[in-house]
Amino acid sequence: MNAGELALLALIIPAVGAGLVGLLRAQPNLREAASLVTGGVLLGVVMRIHRAVAAGEIPRLVLAEPLPGIPLELEVEPLGMIFALVAGSLWIVTTLYAIGYMRGHHEKNQTRFYIFFALAISCTMGVAFAGNLFTLFVFYEALTLSTFPLVTHAGTDAAKRAGRVYLGILLSTSIAFQLFAIIWTYLLTGTIDFEMGGILEGRAGEGVVAVLLALYVFGIGKAAVMPFHRWLPAAMVAPTPVSALLHAVAVVKAGVFSILKITIYVFGIDFLTQLGASVWLMWVAAATIILASLVAFRKDNLKARLAYSTISQLSYVVLGAMLANTMGIIGGGMHIVMHAFGKITLFFCAGAIMVAAHKTEISDMRGLGRTMPVTCAAFFVGTLSIIGLPPAGGTWSKWFLGLGALDAGQVGLVAVLMVSSLLSIGYLMIVPVRAFFSPASNPHGHGHANGGIHEAPLPSLIAIVITSLCCLALFVYPDPFFQLISMVAGP
Amino acid sequence: MSAHLPAIQIVVPLLAAALCVLVPWKRVSWGIAFAGSVTAFFAAIGLLSRVLDGEEIRYALGGWAAPWGIEYRIDAVNALVLLIVAGIGVVVTPFALKSVERELDGRRIPLFYGAWMLCLCGLLGIAITGDAFNIFVFLEISSLSAYALIAMGSDRRALVSAFRYLIMGSVGASFIVIGIGLLYVETGTLNLADLAERLPALHGERTVLVAFAFLTVGTSLKLALFPLHLWLPNAYTFAPSAVTAFLAATATKVAVYVLLRFFFTVFGTAYSFEQLRLGVWLLPLALVAIFTMSLVAIFQGNVKRMLAYSSVAQIGYIILGVSFASVTGLTAATLHLFNHALMKGALFLALGCVMYRVGSVHIDALRGLGRRMPWTMAAFTAGGLSLIGVPLTVGFVSKWFLVLGALEQGMWPVAALVLVTSTMAVVYIWRVVEAIYFGEPSPRAESATEAPLSLLVPTWALIVANLYFGIDATLTTSVAGQAARTLLGGAP
Numbered sequence: 009m010n011a012g013e014l015a016l017l018a019l020i021i022p023a024v025g026a027g028l029v030g031l032l033r034a035q036p037n038l039r040e041a042a043s044l045v046t047g048g049v050l051l052g053v054v055m056r057i058h059r060a061v062a063a064g065e066i067p068r069l070v071l072a073e074p075l076p077g078i079p080l081e082l083e084v085e086p087l088g089m090i091f092a093l094v095a096g097s098l099w100i101v102t103t104l105y106a107i108g109y110m111r112g113h114h115e116k117n118q119t120r121f122y123i124f125f126a127l128a129i130s131c132t133m134g135v136a137f138a139g140n141l142f143t144l145f146v147f148y149e150a151l152t153l154s155t156f157p158l159v160t161h162a163g164t165d166a167a168k169r170a171g172r173v174y175l176g177i178l179l180s181t182s183i184a185f186q187l188f189a190i191i192w193t194y195l196l197t198g199t200i201d202f203e204m205g206g207i208l209e210g211r212a213g214e215g216v217v218a219v220l221l222a223l224y225v226f227g228i229g230k231a232a233v234m235p236f237h238r239w240l241p242a243a244m245v246a247p248t249p250v251s252a253l254l255h256a257v258a259v260v261k262a263g264v265f266s267i268l269k270i271t272i273y274v275f276g277i278d279f280l281t282q283l284g285a286s287v288w289l290m291w292v293a294a295a296t297i298i299l300a301s302l303v304a305f306r307k308d309n310l311k312a313r314l315a316y317s318t319i320s321q322l323s324y325v326v327l328g329a330m331l332a333n334t335m336g337i338i339g340g341g342m343h344i345v346m347h348a349f350g351k352i353t354l355f356f357c358a359g360a361i362m363v364a365a366h367k368t369e370i371s372d373m374r375g376l377g378r379t380m381p382v383t384c385a386a387f388f389v390g391t392l393s394i395i396g397l398p399p400a401g402g403t404w405s406k407w408f409l410g411l412g413a414l415d416a417g418q419v420g421l422v423a424v425l426m427v428s429s430l431l432s433i434g435y436l437m438i439v440p441v442r443a444f445f446s447p448a449s450n451p452h453g454h455g456h457a458n459g460g461i462h463e464a465p466l467p468s469l470i471a472i473v474i475t476s477l478c479c480l481a482l483f484v485y486p487d488p489f490f491q492l493i494s495m496v497a498g499p
Numbered sequence: 500m501s502a503h504l505p506a507i508q509i510v511v512p513l514l515a516a517a518l519c520v521l522v523p524w525k526r527v528s529w530g531i532a533f534a535g536s537v538t539a540f541f542a543a544i545g546l547l548s549r550v551l552d553g554e555e556i557r558y559a560l561g562g563w564a565a566p567w568g569i570e571y572r573i574d575a576v577n578a579l580v581l582l583i584v585a586g587i588g589v590v591v592t593p594f595a596l597k598s599v600e601r602e603l604d605g606r607r608i609p610l611f612y613g614a615w616m617l618c619l620c621g622l623l624g625i626a627i628t629g630d631a632f633n634i635f636v637f638l639e640i641s642s643l644s645a646y647a648l649i650a651m652g653s654d655r656r657a658l659v660s661a662f663r664y665l666i667m668g669s670v671g672a673s674f675i676v677i678g679i680g681l682l683y684v685e686t687g688t689l690n691l692a693d694l695a696e697r698l699p700a701l702h703g704e705r706t707v708l709v710a711f712a713f714l715t716v717g718t719s720l721k722l723a724l725f726p727l728h729l730w731l732p733n734a735y736t737f738a739p740s741a742v743t744a745f746l747a748a749t750a751t752k753v754a755v756y757v758l759l760r761f762f763f764t765v766f767g768t769a770y771s772f773e774q775l776r777l778g779v780w781l782l783p784l785a786l787v788a789i790f791t792m793s794l795v796a797i798f799q800g801n802v803k804r805m806l807a808y809s810s811v812a813q814i815g816y817i818i819l820g821v822s823f824a825s826v827t828g829l830t831a832a833t834l835h836l837f838n839h840a841l842m843k844g845a846l847f848l849a850l851g852c853v854m855y856r857v858g859s860v861h862i863d864a865l866r867g868l869g870r871r872m873p874w875t876m877a878a879f880t881a882g883g884l885s886l887i888g889v890p891l892t893v894g895f896v897s898k899w900f901l902v903l904g905a906l907e908q909g910m911w912p913v914a915a916l917v918l919v920t921s922t923m924a925v926v927y928i929w930r931v932v933e934a935i936y937f938g939e940p941s942p943r944a945e946s947a948t949e950a951p952l953s954l955l956v957p958t959w960a961l962i963v964a965n966l967y968f969g970i971d972a973t974l975t976t977s978v979a980g981q982a983a984r985t986l987l988g989g990a991p
Contacts (some may be wrong), residue, residue, distance in 0.1 A: 074972050076897065146890040153889070160937070168937050175929060188918050191902045192911075278754035332816070 011060035011067030013051055015236065017132045018092065018316040021050045022099075024182060026126035033119040040107045043122050047100030050129070054096035061089045062491065068139060078200060080146065083139030085202070087272065087494040090341060091265045094348045095258050097482035098130050101471045105356055106249035108468030112363040115247055118336040125250070128468040132258040133237045141190045141200040141274070143184070145267060148230070151262055152178045158250045159243050178229045181236050185227025189233065190221050193274065204496075206276020217275065218285040224270050225289055229324055230263025231446040232319045234296040242313040248359030256296075256318055256351035261344050268340050272330040272496055272497035280296040280332040281416075290330040290416075295349060296323040301431035308369045312357045313435060314351065320428060321347045322393065323338055327421065328409050334497045337411030341493035342486065349482060350393030350402055353475040354436075357387040360464030360472060370439055375442070375448030379462050382469060386476035393479040395432045401482025404490075501545060505558040505571040508542040508581065509624050511535050516616035517929045524610035529596050532612040535610040536588040537622060539982060543578075543585035550578040565629070566690045571604055572629030575981040577989060579754045579833060580626040588619045590844065594957040599853050602653045602739045611651055611739075618745070622753045623628040625964065631679045631689045631765075638721070640786070641753070653900035659767060660733035662864065666955070667720060667730040676852040682765075682844035694765050702770050711775070714761050722754035724818060725788030728811045735807035741852030743803060748844035752836045755817055759832075762821070772824040775965075781822035782988030788815030793923035797815035802931055803860045806846055809886065809927065813839050816901060823904045828984035830976065831900035837975055838885075838893035839959045841968065845882040845961035849875050852950035852958060859942050862931060866938025870946045874936045878958045883928035885965045888921045892969040 009017070025046030032039040061084055062068060071080045084092075094355045106125070110118050133295050134147030150173065159170035194200050196216070197207045208217060229236045243255050271277065271286075280286050297320050304316035308402050321343070328340025361367050365376060375383040389400060396406035406425060413421035482489075515535030519528045547555060549807060556573040557865045573581070603611055617973040621641025646668070650661035683689055684698040685706050716727075723731040731751075735743050759798050762771045792812035799805035817839070820832030850860045857864050869876045877883070885892035898921060905914035928944050940947075949955070968975050 058878070073897065073968050074891065074970055075976060076973060080891075080970075106810075149889055153884070163937060168933060172929070172933070176925070179887075179925050183925075184918045185923050187898075188902065188915060191899065191914070192906060195903060195906045274703070 012069035015137045022101040022126040026123045029122045043103045081139030082137045086495040088136040102253040105471035108465030112465045117336035135262040155272040170242040170245045174239045177239040181229035185223045202273035209279040241343040244311045250354035254309045257348045268329045277332040288328040293323040293327040296348045304435045337497040339408030346405045353390035356472045363463045374446035377444035384443040386472045391436045399483045475489040511538045512620035520613035528612045536592045540585040543581040545780040549577040550619040557891045570629040577626045584622045584749045591745045608911040614644040616645045648742045652737040654737045657737035660737045664730040664734045671720030673716045676712045678710045679713035718758045732807040734806040742849035748840040778822045785815040785819035796927045828904035830979045833979040833982045835897040838897045848958040849879040856947040867940030869936040896972045
């Protein structure tokens with residue numbers, strides 16, 4: 009089986025997993041085992057593809073040709089490989105976490121949950137391996153639709169409203185802006201393929217390129233660039249594993265990944281730098297970074313605060329893409345990885361606190377470090393990575409983004425990065441600090457504040473430890489990802 | 500045998516109509532109708548495959564050669580329309596079996612199938628014929644039988660709606676016959692091909708202009724072009740479920756075909772779009788139709804009526820494609836004829852299943868049905884996604900060509916509007932989907948079970964077609980492309 013067929017297999021495996029979960033709905037233990045096994049097999053397949061890609065191969069596979077000259081095509085290039093590796097490795101960890109969480113939280117309709125979860129991963133793999141703009145759009149929309157039942161899982165009025173915002177923003181931006189941009193690109197160039205160095209050079213004037221770029225950046229609503237960010241906080245009504253994997257990793261990263269990919273393969277970074285069409289969008293991203301951080305300060309609900317932190321961090325990647333130089337692309341690509349591991353850890357912790365201590369508001373979490381030391385320590389590690397401090401992986405992406413900003417001659421953006429790091433110390437670091445150093449806020453209330461340790465269910469705890477260790481490991485050993493991103497970022 | 504396919508296409512449904520009325524047993528009468536629709540379907544496939552080989556079929560009916568006799572003339576444009584009509588007929592007739600028994604008084608059922616076959620025959624006849632007066636005759640056959648079919652709806656308001664449609668439809672038909680008469684006076688022929696040859700010499704004549712105006716307005720009434728659409732929402736809402744599905748997918752499409760035929764083949768692009776600059780008139784009407792009717796659809800409580808307004812909006816998309824008068828625009832228009840028939844057919848059939856089990860298609864009646872009728876509701880959702888234009892459904896294919904056509908003309912605000920209005924479809928479809936999956940079931944919905952197979956299979960057949968022609972649109976786009984080039988007068 010060649011690597012192109014393996015890429016197709018990576019799409020099929022989660023879908024088969026979803027089928028298995030449906031069949032085994034009567035036996036929860038077997039059902040969860042099926043989820044885990046599927047996750048393991050998927051990771052194995054993704055690793056195999058990685059071996060081929062790292063060796064310089066670019067596997068391709070045409071699935072169908074819906075319109076003449078517009079095939080549904082898979083193509084694994086290094087950037088997509090990074091995304092697939094992140095999503096594939098975190099899926100299995102999240103499944104482990106979800107088993108503890110969903111049972112500990114007594115959620116209903118767990119079978120439906122696991123089915124759509126697996127389908128969402130299948131779509132994510134499709135986004136990662138999309139071989140042209142059309143294929144990317146297909147899986148992008150499929151990802152929106154397959155995550156809708158997860159967002160509205162609770163079935164309450166609040167969930168319904170959130171689902172409306174979620175679908176409304178994501179579908180309408182993608183149809184009105186992104187599809188428009190894709191058809192326009194096709195009309196200008198006669199192709200929708202991704203090509204190194206871009207396809208637009210020499211075929212579109214400066215003004216058209218600027219408009220197209222804006223259509224793509226805002227049309228990819230999953231990147232949550234303001235003002236199209238409202239769907240992400242809304243999606244937080246979903247069960248925590250969904251927030252963790254989909255709304256910190258798969259869905260949002262599908263957005264910034266698409267922007268990065270389109271910047272590199274449709275516009276071409278040299279062409280963009282030459283035109284300067286992306287400068288104002290850099291500042292839109294910078295504004296999103298700062299504004300979302302400021303909003304995060306005002307949120308007392310931990311998941312809401314994390315959501316705004318995500319919005320802020322996503323724009324780092326957008327910023328890296330808009331810088332359109334080697335360091336910026338490396339920084340953006342690395343940040344997809346680093347933020348994924350950091351933020352998923354934080355969401356895992358938030359869910360663990362909700363299940364074990366029944367707390368959702370940050371002001372109630374004083375002194376929690378005594379009852380949930382492992383969780384709070386993991387939260388600390390995740391925070392380090394988000395802020396970008398050693399010894400956590402986030403250091404690298406901030407480093408390269410800063411270099412990229414300097415290369416582009418945008419000193420102001422370096423200042424923005426600094427301020428944002430300071431802000432994230434303020435709104436994130438406060439949580440573990442209070443947990444360890446403040447006295448418990450409500451010793452007589454619900455909980456186990458009397459010295460006893462009460463952590464989340466074991467599968468969830470294992471997942472938390474794994475992802476936080478990964479955050480540390482990525483500081484020491486970011487090489488696999490670094491090599492991949494270097495392949496596309498140019499000299 | 501295959502030489503006489505054009506005659507079989509029309510004569511078999513016509514004979515079936517007579518037989519349906521003669522037999523007193525309702526199931527036998529359905530059987531005859533089904534046999535008629537199957538024959539018509541295979542005839543249509545046969546004709547299309549011959550046309551795709553590059554042949555233009557000319558058939559002198561009864562052996563009397565044109566221009567004295569009536570000539571049937573089939574190219575890529577009407578072969579596609581024939582396939583749409585006959586294809587929808589063969590899918591909806593099995594659906595009608597149980598659905599009609601539930602919604603109609605038993606004694607009327609043989610009459611129903613008589614009218615049903617007449618309507619099929621009329622619609623096929625309009626599409627196949629190469630004679631202007633014959634178009635009018637078949638138009639009347641299909642319209643009169645359609646009035647009767649709509650009036651058979653179980654709601655008492657069906658009668659008023661049918662009457663209203665009768666008035667409006669007759670005005671349209673008289674306009675058409677006046678237009679044809681004027682053309683005959685000027686040219687002395689009724690054969691479409693002869694008309695096309697003789698008219699260019701008369702392009703300056705005022706009579707020709709008047710004939711053009713009468714034909715345009717008359718046909719626009721028939722195809723429910725905004726603002727001549729007022730008959731449509733009520734007619735679709737109160738007709739029996741099977742009738743709504745059939746008419747929504749075919750009747751307006753055939754009227755659009757007549758419009759295309761007169762604009763492009765008979766009068767010619769040079770006259771319609773260069774001398775009279777028809778595009779300037781059609782474009783705003785289409786845009787207003789798309790925008791206002793999508794908006795109105797959002798506020799409808801009755802889901803059938805919502806889809807009816809959506810149909811008027813979708814006709815706007817088709818006319819928008821026509822107004823570009825370019826290969827891409829016409830490809831988009833003809834593609835959407837086919838694709839819209841598939842999606843609306845599927846959606847109305849899904850509602851027919853709901854009507855069968857719950858007895859109402861108000862949005863409140865659909866609440867919570869997601870668990871009671873999972874297959875029907877999945878079909879509705881899939882059809883809705885196709886209507887929105889989600890990729891890998893037929894709706895996406897239409898939208899792709901339409902936006903491409905607009906951008907080719909440099910009309911990027913129009914392209915943007917097309918995409919923005921499809922987000923309005925998200926709103927009105929998702930309102931229903933939300934009710935289906937999150938609503939609290941009404942007492943009647945509580946006891947509802949999944950629709951019987953004889954209703955589900957036709958519904959899903961159309962859904963599968965929606966997906967199939969969305970994933971592999973090679974066939975439909977090549978037929979539509981060929982049709983567009985034929986209309987614009989190039990080589991097929």
